[in-house]
Amino acid sequence: MEGDVLTVIVMPVQLRFLAKKLRYEHDMQFDFLRSLTGMDWGEEGLGIVYHLESTQYGRQLVMKTITAPERPELPSVCDIWKAAELNEREVYDYFGIGFTKHPDMRRLFLRDDWVGYPLRKDFDRSTEINPLRMSNEITVDTTSSLVVDEKGHTVEKTHVLFEDDEYVINIGPQHPATHGVLRFRVSLEGEIIHKLDVHCGYIHRGIEKMCESLTYRQTLALTDRLDYLAAMQNRHALCMCIEKAMDVGITERIQYIRTIMDELQRIDSHLLFFSTLCMDLGALTAFFFGFRDREKMLDIFEETTGGRLILNYNTIGGVQADIHPNFVKRVKDFIKYLRPQLKEYREVFTGNIIAQQRMKGVGVLSREDAVSFGATGGTGRASGWACDVRKRHPYGVYDKVEFKEVLYQEGDCFARYMVRMDEIVESMNIIEQLIDNIPEGDYQVKMKPVIKLPEGAYYSAVETSRGEFGVYIESRGDKFPYRMKFRSTGLPLVSCIDTIVRGSKIADLIAIGGTLDYIVPDIDR
Numbered sequence: 001m002e003g004d005v006l007t008v009i010v011m012p013v014q015l016r017f018l019a020k021k022l023r024y025e026h027d028m029q030f031d032f033l034r035s036l037t038g039m040d041w042g043e044e045g046l047g048i049v050y051h052l053e054s055t056q057y058g059r060q061l062v063m064k065t066i067t068a069p070e071r072p073e074l075p076s077v078c079d080i081w082k083a084a085e086l087n088e089r090e091v092y093d094y095f096g097i098g099f100t101k102h103p104d105m106r107r108l109f110l111r112d113d114w115v116g117y118p119l120r121k122d123f124d125r126s127t128e129i130n131p132l133r134m135s136n137e138i139t140v141d142t143t144s145s146l147v148v149d150e151k152g153h154t155v156e157k158t159h160v161l162f163e164d165d166e167y168v169i170n171i172g173p174q175h176p177a178t179h180g181v182l183r184f185r186v187s188l189e190g191e192i193i194h195k196l197d198v199h200c201g202y203i204h205r206g207i208e209k210m211c212e213s214l215t216y217r218q219t220l221a222l223t224d225r226l227d228y229l230a231a232m233q234n235r236h237a238l239c240m241c242i243e244k245a246m247d248v249g250i251t252e253r254i255q256y257i258r259t260i261m262d263e264l265q266r267i268d269s270h271l272l273f274f275s276t277l278c279m280d281l282g283a284l285t286a287f288f289f290g291f292r293d294r295e296k297m298l299d300i301f302e303e304t305t306g307g308r309l310i311l312n313y314n315t316i317g318g319v320q321a322d323i324h325p326n327f328v329k330r331v332k333d334f335i336k337y338l339r340p341q342l343k344e345y346r347e348v349f350t351g352n353i354i355a356q357q358r359m360k361g362v363g364v365l366s367r368e369d370a371v372s373f374g375a376t377g378g379t380g381r382a383s384g385w386a387c388d389v390r391k392r393h394p395y396g397v398y399d400k401v402e403f404k405e406v407l408y409q410e411g412d413c414f415a416r417y418m419v420r421m422d423e424i425v426e427s428m429n430i431i432e433q434l435i436d437n438i439p440e441g442d443y444q445v446k447m448k449p450v451i452k453l454p455e456g457a458y459y460s461a462v463e464t465s466r467g468e469f470g471v472y473i474e475s476r477g478d479k480f481p482y483r484m485k486f487r488s489t490g491l492p493l494v495s496c497i498d499t500i501v502r503g504s505k506i507a508d509l510i511a512i513g514g515t516l517d518y519i520v521p522d523i524d525r
Helices: 012-024 084-095 207-211 216-223 231-246 252-280 284-305 327-350 353-359 367-373 377-382 413-434 490-495 497-501 506-516
Strands: 007-010 032-040 046-053 060-067 073-075 098-100 142-148 154-160 167-171 183-189 192-199 456-464 467-475 483-487
Touching (some): 032 084, 060 073, 183 506, 192 497, 192 506, 231 456, 284 327, 353 506, 367 377
Parallel strands (some): 007 060
Antiparallel strands (some): 183 192
């Protein structure tokens, strides 16, 4: 058992059989692959931890499989859950586990000439093995997959990504509309997109590896630097996971403060989403409106936390400091100010005929694909998938407030845009229900100087500005985590881009990327 969730250990030869049964049996329907975590269990071997959920029945399941380290191979499940395609490439990149019948066994983040697999426990970290390479990496238009031949041997089969006669252009990693150092290689037929290949890893900092040599308190600082527009929420997830593992109860005051801060962070992020999307589509006036109003939000954060982007506020067992004496008044004043401003946004941009023509019917993602890719947050809800963690697995004081989970059915760019604009209103409604009712009490529970988690595996998730952000911790009872994995909100969003853009015009890629609202450091962990 992982907490109160059943854990099943399965042999590699039975993995696909069980995976298909869990996914397609009518009384199971585990259609949502929440997280896929590569593991090095030392002498036990290498393996994978799959966190599964049924969107129909709300059940959860953890599935583990182990493979021998001398020949690490597992069957791919990317045809069962599309989210597994990039996640399996990530595991191959960092652990060297090959996946048979995976269509694209390339590294995802590291250079092709990187030697070794850095998340293995026996990885050689000497600079001689991987010196700083200043030369450009050669782009290769072939990939390979592992297949089993008629004799039962695993052989490598080569596939061509782009044919010689295809017209391929680069979008990024310097292009501002990729919202970070992300590179798309796009094959065009005229101005119509034929296929798209995602290249990640331009900003990778090895945060998950760093966590293995840091105390639990030290790991908190790294979460703010993943999705920096969900810094408060990311850290909330990590603190919540550690507190759950230690069975620490926190005061109601802490719960109220964390919930209010999470919703303020959501408004902050959605205002930036609005601003940058307007800039991408050429609406510069609306861009300035959004940044103007977001500055007021950052002033409120700064007064209580001391930060504007990297907030360092949530701690294990509480928050860093109590709310500022002006906090309640400033939050109420801000909400009173923002409501009429949203009407101005609608007049300037939302109702603009050019903006609507650029977004309506463009970049459609079906509900089935959203679930299969694990594209949560506003993207999933724009496709009709009720995926809000605040509703599915309530935390904080979300079970004490009334709010609507914003759903649209169209699944296009405009629906993704409208979900986030409507969520600003819902976040204000949540805050208004809490802001005058913050109970008295301690803002920090007394904790031991050295924190050690009981031996075991733990997973917690929150609804960040971009969807489900999960934290998986495996502990051996030490003051350092044996393995810490962050369930990225952005990797599923990037993984579904190729499916969304095929048949669209190249100009549509900018609107699609902007409304998916991924943050690159969250992808490149």
